[in-house]
Amino acid sequence: MSSFKKSSKDNHLSSQKKVKSSSGRKQGYRMSAWQKDIQRAACREDDLEGFNKFMEIFVYLVKEMRGKAFYIIDKPLEKGIFFSQENHIFLLEQVNRKKNASGSVAVCFFRNVSMPNVKVAFRVYDLYIMMKNGQFYPVNDEDREDFFIPMLEVLERGNLDFPDKGTLRKRLAKSLSEKPGGYRECF
DSSP states (O other), rough: OOHHHHHHHHHHHHHHOBBOTTTBBTOOOOOOOOOOHHHHHHHHHHHHHHHHHHHHHHHHHHHHTTTOOEOOOSOOOOOOTTOOGGGGGGEEEEEETTTOOOOOOEEEEEEEETTTTTTEEEEHHHHHHHHHHHOOEEEEEEHHHHHHHHHHHHHHHHHOOOHHHHHHHHHHHHHSSSSSSSOOOOO
């Protein structure tokens, strides 16, 4: 009888032993806070690296659009008696970038088409945010394709991972598929 109890005790103990999971850690293993922090920091670093690579490409594409007209809608539109879509059309005049600075800190200078004395400057990162929100895009349909298609190709084929990648891809695809003719009333 004692052998029976001993074997049931062994079975009970063996069922409580920790078994390695497929990930290589024992089941029920919990990482320490410092280990989680290191893991999160590594993920953020990878995301930042992918985003910085994309921003370099974005700066290059913006430079290629020099002299082209863009809709820039940095505030919600107020439609009234004096509303004109030409008030939101700007020509890209110049892109300045310091030698060893990252692409996101380059500065783009624009001149308003309807009021040539109105000049604005935006950091490339601000243009990226406006583009992601549908507030910055080329006026001409051909220019829109020349600007957005290379970005879509880079996002699809490039080895870039960053948090906004999916949102940006959807926005660019939507901007390309909308009816031609420039200005969109939805903003």
